[in-house]
Structures are given as C-alpha cells and as structure tokens.
Amino acid sequence: MMNKWLRENVFAAGFLTILRLYVGWEWLTAGWHKLTGAKPFDATGFLKNAIAKPVLESGTQELVYPNFTGFLEKFALPNVKLFNFLVPWGELLVGLGLILGCLTTAAIFFGLLMNFMYMFAGTVSSNPWLTLLGSIILVAGFNAGKFGLDYYVIPFLRKLLKPKKGKEALPHAV
Secondary structure: OHHHHHHHOHHHHHHHHHHHHHHHHHHHHHHHHHHHOOOOOOOHHHHHHHHHOOOEOOOOOOEOOHHHHHHHHHHHOOOHHHHHHHHHHHHHHHHHHHHHOOOHHHHHHHHHHHHHHHHHOOOOOOHHHHHHHHHHHHHHHHHHHOOOOHHHHHHHHHHHHOOOOOOOOOOOOO
C-alpha cells in the first residue's frame, strides 16, 4: 500500500520532490566543495585509513567487509587518481540529477552506491540518513522525478529505445 502511494500518488510526488531537492542539495554541495576546495580533492588518506582501520566485528575483531577492504587495497588505492576524479564528479552529478529531477532513479542509485561504499569503509557522517532518504526516492521510481525533467526525459527515452514494430528487441539464441 505504501509503495503504491509512493509510486503513483500526486501528493507523494510533491513530497518526493521536496525530499529529492534536499538529498540532491546535500550531494551537490559535497561534490562542489571537493571540486572547488583550496586543495585538490585527494582520496589517498581516506583510502589508507579505511584499509588500516577497517570495520571489525566487536567480539571476534574479524573484518566485517573483507571483500570491500580487499577492493580498497588492491584496486582503489592503486587507482586513486581515478577515484579522485570519480568521487567529486559523481557527487556533483548525483546532486544535479536529483535537483533537476533528471534520470532521478539512476542518480539516486549511484548516490546510494556511494553512501554504502562510505559506510563499508567505516564512515558514518550523514550517510545513514542519506541512505534512508535515498531508499524512499528509489522505491518511488518515476514518481520521484514527476515534477522534474523526468516528466519529459523518460517518455522520450522510452520512445527512443522502443524496438521498431515487426523487429525483435534481441535476437533469439540458436
């Protein structure tokens, strides 16, 4: 019942617009500060700290997210320049997408992905709050961007990506 209301109700779309603007502003400002700060954004210290002090289970002191810690150590840290680009631009674009209501579901998906990555690394900050609000936006789907550019963009994309009449979308396997 709640999902139906979030996904279809016009009043829910209004509520979601306010929610989307708030969450978008949080992402936009985070990315903007990283891009325009006095010093260039560098994730090296964050990554080294997340590797040196991973999230541990309180009783056994075993890694809670060993695969994620391995990912940080073996991929993220050696490719820190890539992450120095992706993080601020990703945050800025997620915020912009949410504020404009353009590709809202994709924007919030990537925002949630970043929230979870920060939490897996042991950073709490505003991430649980943004994850909760972002989950509501994600569940709402198209209705979250109804009062935004998605009202125009989504029907255009559906029409553009719709298979031509008489042609199959994907060939049959032999």
